Amino acid sequence: MKKSKRDIGLEILDGIREVRSFKVGEIDLSTYNFTRSSFLASEDPIRQETGKRMITMDRSAKIESYGNAHDYLLTAIEKFPREMWQYRPAADEWTIHEIIVHITDSEVNSYVRCRRFLAEPGQPLMVYDEMGWARALDYHSQSTDDALALFKWLRKMSYDLIKGIEDESVWSKECFHPESGLMTMDAWLDTYERHVREHVAQMEGVYERYVAENAGKLMV
Numbered sequence: 001m002k003k004s005k006r007d008i009g010l011e012i013l014d015g016i017r018e019v020r021s022f023k024v025g026e027i028d029l030s031t032y033n034f035t036r037s038s039f040l041a042s043e044d045p046i047r048q049e050t051g052k053r054m055i056t057m058d059r060s061a062k063i064e065s066y067g068n069a070h071d072y073l074l075t076a077i078e079k080f081p082r083e084m085w086q087y088r089p090a091a092d093e094w095t096i097h098e099i100i101v102h103i104t105d106s107e108v109n110s111y112v113r114c115r116r117f118l119a120e121p122g123q124p125l126m127v128y129d130e131m132g133w134a135r136a137l138d139y140h141s142q143s144t145d146d147a148l149a150l151f152k153w154l155r156k157m158s159y160d161l162i163k164g165i166e167d168e169s170v171w172s173k174e175c176f177h178p179e180s181g182l183m184t185m186d187a188w189l190d191t192y193e194r195h196v197r198e199h200v201a202q203m204e205g206v207y208e209r210y211v212a213e214n215a216g217k218l219m220v
Contacts, residue, residue: 059171059189066193067159070152073103076200080207086140089209094134096203101139102130103199104147107154110192113175114158117185121173125183162189 077100085097094102113125133139165171171186 059186062189062193063159063163066189067155067163069155069193069196070148073151073196073200074148077203080203084207084210085144087206087210089206093206094202095140096206097144098134098139099199099203099206100144101137101142101147102134103196104151104154105133105137106130106195107151107192110188110195111154111158113188114161114185117173117175117188118161118170121175124176124178127178 077096080096085100086095088095109126109128116123116125171184171189173185174182177183
């Protein structure tokens with residue numbers, strides 16, 4: 001008798017208790033336990049519905065965090081004196097000035113990607129050389145005030161667009177990223193919700209090195 005997919009799945013999972021140093025793409029499975037009970041639980045419609053609600057709640061929190069990024073960025077950069085915004089920690093590292101302009105250029109790409117997921121799923125996404133843009137577009141010659149203003153409106157328009165999405169299937173829409181392969185709308189949100197926070201952490205590192213390098217001068 002031909003076995004069902006369910007039976008085959010149970011046979012594979014039987015006896016497996018822990019996966020210790022195994023990765024699928026970027027997903028580290030070392031903390032996952034695979035058991036017959038967990039497999040059966042995944043078939044429970046109540047657990048499935050609960051899982052969907054948890055995903056939706058998590059996404060809602062990400063959307064709000066995404067929408068608050070401009071205020072978060074403005075508050076974060078207040079601690080960095082403007083006179084050190086062009087301080088470069090090393091030849092191959094960015095200044096705070098360059099990071100701010102990059103955040104906006106990245107947002108321009110994010111703005112277009114968001115709309116491609118919604119209007120043209122399945123189509124390729126544009127990729128770009130971040131370091132190349134900073135050099136070729138002479139980020140230091142660009143206004144950080146203008147960059148911050150543009151970031152504010154780009155982010156607000158995308159936030160206003162996605163916060164009203166009611167169709168759950170929209171978040172599974174895919175586009176092709178030439179470097180990463182297929183990317184979902186959910187993955188897009190995850191990437192850009194944390195993007196500003198990651199660069200604020202980068203700026204904090206630049207500032208710490210500036211303070212350490214200029215400790216004597218700053219004490220005078």
